[in-house]
Amino acid sequence: MKTDPSYEKCERADLDYLACSLVVYQSYTYCAESAATISGSTETKAATKFKCDAERLVGSYFCEDVKKKACGTK
Numbered sequence: 001m002k003t004d005p006s007y008e009k010c011e012r013a014d015l016d017y018l019a020c021s022l023v024v025y026q027s028y029t030y031c032a033e034s035a036a037t038i039s040g041s042t043e044t045k046a047a048t049k050f051k052c053d054a055e056r057l058v059g060s061y062f063c064e065d066v067k068k069k070a071c072g073t074k
Contacts, residue, residue: 006072012070013066013067021063024059028056031055035049
């Protein structure tokens, strides 16, 4: 039985999405761990945490966008 090419494309996009999400998560974890060891004012620590959160959010949107484009839902 032959699988529909668009289905295979979306299936591949799901795997790519999972890999992308894993990279984003690992990057966030590293950033958060690094931020926890920063010495300085409360403002400096908060700014560093905010940067980590922002990078995670942008990364998550990027992964989702790539998946949507690959599946033709955007």
